[in-house]
Amino acid sequence: MNVEQYMQETGQRVRAAARVIARAETKMKNAALLAIADRIEADESRLIKENRQDLEAGVKNGLDAALLDRLELNPDRIAAMAEGLRQIAALPDPIGEITDLNYRPSGIQVGRMRVPLGVIGIIYESRPNVTADAAALCLKSGNAAILRGGSEAIHSNQAVAACIHAGLKEAGLPAETVQVVETTDRAAVGELIRMQRYVDVIVPRGGKGLIERIANEARVPVIKHLDGICHVYVDEAADAAMAVRIAYNAKTHRYGVCNAMETLLVARGIAEQVLPELGALYAEEGVELRGCEATRQILSQARPVTEEDWVTEYLAPILAIRVVADVDEAMAHIAEHSSGHTESIVTNDYRCAQRFLREVDSSSVMVNASTRFADGFEYGLGAEIGISTDKIHARGPVGLEGLTSQKYVVLGDGQIRE
Amino acid sequence: MNVEQYMQETGQRVRAAARVIARAETKMKNAALLAIADRIEADESRLIKENRQDLEAGVKNGLDAALLDRLELNPDRIAAMAEGLRQIAALPDPIGEITDLNYRPSGIQVGRMRVPLGVIGIIYESRPNVTADAAALCLKSGNAAILRGGSEAIHSNQAVAACIHAGLKEAGLPAETVQVVETTDRAAVGELIRMQRYVDVIVPRGGKGLIERIANEARVPVIKHLDGICHVYVDEAADAAMAVRIAYNAKTHRYGVCNAMETLLVARGIAEQVLPELGALYAEEGVELRGCEATRQILSQARPVTEEDWVTEYLAPILAIRVVADVDEAMAHIAEHSSGHTESIVTNDYRCAQRFLREVDSSSVMVNASTRFADGFEYGLGAEIGISTDKIHARGPVGLEGLTSQKYVVLGDGQIRE
Numbered sequence: 073m074n075v076e077q078y079m080q081e082t083g084q085r086v087r088a089a090a091r092v093i094a095r096a097e098t099k100m101k102n103a104a105l106l107a108i109a110d111r112i113e114a115d116e117s118r119l120i121k122e123n124r125q126d127l128e129a130g131v132k133n134g135l136d137a138a139l140l141d142r143l144e145l146n147p148d149r150i151a152a153m154a155e156g157l158r159q160i161a162a163l164p165d166p167i168g169e170i171t172d173l174n175y176r177p178s179g180i181q182v183g184r185m186r187v188p189l190g191v192i193g194i195i196y197e198s199r200p201n202v203t204a205d206a207a208a209l210c211l212k213s214g215n216a217a218i219l220r221g222g223s224e225a226i227h228s229n230q231a232v233a234a235c236i237h238a239g240l241k242e243a244g245l246p247a248e249t250v251q252v253v254e255t256t257d258r259a260a261v262g263e264l265i266r267m268q269r270y271v272d273v274i275v276p277r278g279g280k281g282l283i284e285r286i287a288n289e290a291r292v293p294v295i296k297h298l299d300g301i302c303h304v305y306v307d308e309a310a311d312a313a314m315a316v317r318i319a320y321n322a323k324t325h326r327y328g329v330c331n332a333m334e335t336l337l338v339a340r341g342i343a344e345q346v347l348p349e350l351g352a353l354y355a356e357e358g359v360e361l362r363g364c365e366a367t368r369q370i371l372s373q374a375r376p377v378t379e380e381d382w383v384t385e386y387l388a389p390i391l392a393i394r395v396v397a398d399v400d401e402a403m404a405h406i407a408e409h410s411s412g413h414t415e416s417i418v419t420n421d422y423r424c425a426q427r428f429l430r431e432v433d434s435s436s437v438m439v440n441a442s443t444r445f446a447d448g449f450e451y452g453l454g455a456e457i458g459i460s461t462d463k464i465h466a467r468g469p470v471g472l473e474g475l476t477s478q479k480y481v482v483l484g485d486g487q488i489r490e
Numbered sequence: 491m492n493v494e495q496y497m498q499e500t501g502q503r504v505r506a507a508a509r510v511i512a513r514a515e516t517k518m519k520n521a522a523l524l525a526i527a528d529r530i531e532a533d534e535s536r537l538i539k540e541n542r543q544d545l546e547a548g549v550k551n552g553l554d555a556a557l558l559d560r561l562e563l564n565p566d567r568i569a570a571m572a573e574g575l576r577q578i579a580a581l582p583d584p585i586g587e588i589t590d591l592n593y594r595p596s597g598i599q600v601g602r603m604r605v606p607l608g609v610i611g612i613i614y615e616s617r618p619n620v621t622a623d624a625a626a627l628c629l630k631s632g633n634a635a636i637l638r639g640g641s642e643a644i645h646s647n648q649a650v651a652a653c654i655h656a657g658l659k660e661a662g663l664p665a666e667t668v669q670v671v672e673t674t675d676r677a678a679v680g681e682l683i684r685m686q687r688y689v690d691v692i693v694p695r696g697g698k699g700l701i702e703r704i705a706n707e708a709r710v711p712v713i714k715h716l717d718g719i720c721h722v723y724v725d726e727a728a729d730a731a732m733a734v735r736i737a738y739n740a741k742t743h744r745y746g747v748c749n750a751m752e753t754l755l756v757a758r759g760i761a762e763q764v765l766p767e768l769g770a771l772y773a774e775e776g777v778e779l780r781g782c783e784a785t786r787q788i789l790s791q792a793r794p795v796t797e798e799d800w801v802t803e804y805l806a807p808i809l810a811i812r813v814v815a816d817v818d819e820a821m822a823h824i825a826e827h828s829s830g831h832t833e834s835i836v837t838n839d840y841r842c843a844q845r846f847l848r849e850v851d852s853s854s855v856m857v858n859a860s861t862r863f864a865d866g867f868e869y870g871l872g873a874e875i876g877i878s879t880d881k882i883h884a885r886g887p888v889g890l891e892g893l894t895s896q897k898y899v900v901l902g903d904g905q906i907r908e
Contacts, residue, residue: 091825095849168848174870180859182869187851189881272881293711293882314904321906407509416900429899430586431513433605441598441902450907451600451898452592463607463690464711465883468898480869480886481847482834484859486732488739489868 079263083270089248090216098165105161108239109154122231160208167214184478188214190272200228213475223256265290299385300330300413305402307419308341315418321442331446366395382409414446435468497681501688507666508634516583523579526657527572540649578626585632602896606632608690618646631893641674683708717803718748718831723820725837726759733836739860749864784813800827832864853886
């Protein structure tokens with residue numbers, strides 16, 4: 073197979089379909105989503121059979137247990153996939169919404185209409201449910217999509233693709249609206265991220281290394297989600313019990329997630345009040361502590377922290393702790409070491425809270441809440457295609473709106489420029 | 491001078507200043523803008539003296555009359571520069587605005603706060619007033635800026651920079667907030683568009699060639715303004731007098747601007763009613779007409795149009811005309827040939843107007859108005875750093891809001907994820 077030619081032809085077909093889906097009525101898009109959900113449930117046994125091929129190949133190729141687990145489809149996961157599609161069908165349609173339509177002195181009315189981006193390219197790994205999920209978010213937001221899953225999930229992804237195509241056709245929409253790349257040749261990714269004519273934005277989902285590589289090589293704009301080095305700062309004016317609760321939750325609720333706390337900053341004036349209790353709680357959970365000198369005077373079990381720790385996303389039961397003088401030192405630490413994902417202050421001081429909210433330059437900034445809330449569902453977006461650590465276009469959890477743009481609309485009555 | 495080292499050091503200084511301007515109060519930012527305006531007026535004679543050096547060098551280097559005119563500073567233009575700064579000071583401050591702050595079922599309040607992008611890099615040519623104008627838009631939106639003007643305006647730009655630095659200092663803000671690159675070495679542009687650590691977005695202002703080159707080489711996101719191949723479609727259901735008025739204005743009000751009409755599409759059913767009158771009006775203005783076969787049967791003076799004409803931004807008194815069957819054929823022509831800048835339909839048919847608004851994928855879509863209205867001032871943005879033909883981030887005229895982003899803010903009362 074000539075990969076370049078295959079991708080170019082795919083791009084052409086998807087671009088043509090994008091014009092149709094962009095103007096499709098809400099009713100049709102929802103009908104397609106529901107039809108795909110039905111088809112996925114009806115095809116359960118075929119999906120499991122195709123998935124088994126991937127799992128067997130994965131075992132042969134020595135994939136580790138965690139990867140094999142993510143790759144597996146079972147009846148529960150298939151039902152969850154269908155349920156996810158139905159939830160997206162139930163969300164309000166963002167497309168066509170007109171805002172801020174106002175009369176100008178010239179007599180024209182000017183407003184902004186929300187429109188699809190066009191064609192979204194999504195690059196992801198292992199979990200076959202992403203195929204259904206990403207397709208649904210693109211469809212609902214009026215976009216066409218080129219999906220490129222990992223080679224380890226090729227049979228599962230193609231089986232899901234068949235359901236998507238059948239559902240689209242059933243609703244009277246072009247099957248080409250969602251293309252799941254059929255080749256496992258890596259050159260396909262290289263083509264996808266350079267097809268400016270056919271692709272409007274790339275959303276890579278995966279590890280930091282993959283995303284950095286894609287961002288560096290892409291000619292198409294990329295919505296990036298790099299690392300989450302999230303901080304909780306416990307201010308001197310914090311409610312100590314609340315501080316312990318939040319710092320405990322932010323670290324131990326789940327370890328392998330981007331919105332888990334990786335560094336705890338504690339004001340000197342409250343350190344002796346909160347650190348011993350937190351130390352005991354973390355010890356129960358087996359969390360390894362790495363602390364600055366002042367931390368280690370309170371928590372003798374903490375190992376010495378290194379500069380490297382401040383910029384490491386552990387994604388593991390490890391926590392770096394630093395005692396700071398005040399909110400200024402905490403914000404300076406964050407400005408220097410944070411990845412700009414999510415930071416939270418625990419305080420009852422109005423002015424500190426206001427300053428933290430305004431001055432901390434991260435995609436989510438919180439007062440008296442666990443960093444674990446940084447999530448599209450918790451924020452009420454109804455769905456999430458990823459979390460952006462970029463500043464341009466979309467920042468923080470990206471739902472349907474992040475896959476749209478706004479054009480200006482002008483309603484006149486014959487006005488001309490004088 | 492080591493250009494790489496110079497630009498890296500500039501980047502570091504501007505990044506540090508960006509943290510200060512991001513949290514500067516509205517009052518301080520406005521004070522700086524007004525102080526810069528005063529300084530520019532007070533320095534009139536110095537500005538004219540420095541500008542004369544550029545003009546003399548320009549004459550020596552054989553710049554053409556149009557370029558020399560754009561380069562010139564005179565008392566009127568200096569007064570206009572100062573007035574522009576005062577107008578930007580009078581605009582509402584977009585920074586810190588919180589929208590959509592709502593309670594979620596978990597008990598947290600989630601909203602979005604408008605924040606600066608950080609450091610804006612602007613690359614432009616000849617007109618020294620852009621130095622003041624771009625600096626002012628960046629300052630007001632809480633951003634620091636690295637400005638890189640053309641080498642032909644180096645003395646003028648440095649003289650304006652001195653006024654900017656003096657005004658910033660007077661208001662108690664760091665002079666480093668706005669850096670006007672001091673070297674004319676072209677390598678500085680190459681550095682600027684690759685300094686991802688220090689620059690958040692690049693706004694190039696200039697010809698399509700310059701912008702395409704920058705976009706292709708940049709590692710920093712670019713807000714692009716490519717060409718404006720704008721269409722007016724006169725529908726069969728148009729008011730013929732209105733159609734003539736709009737099509738005449740869209741072409742002849744100004745020729746060298748991106749929102750001028752370059753192609754006129756006319757429905758077959760109304761062509762004989764509007765084209766003869768339009769032909770006579772265009773002839774009076776010396777507009778050269780290039781038409782399809784059907785056009786030439788009505789307007790014998792029109793030359794035959796070529797495929798090349800449909801994708802050419804004339805920026806000149808030339809107009810391509812095509813007779814089409816209906817709104818579908820018009821929209822198909824636009825989808826194939828438009829640069830996605832601005833299109834207008836003239837019609838009194840409700841359904842055609844609604845379809846055109848929804849289906850045409852351009853940054854501005856109009857009904858019964860001249861394409862010449864596609865402009866930040868006409869749209870009420872109060873200012874304009876450029877017009878984006880991108881879909882990502884900002885589309886259409888870009889004012890202060892286009893230089894900002896939104897972060898999520900979460901207000902809790904001790905909530906944790908269960």
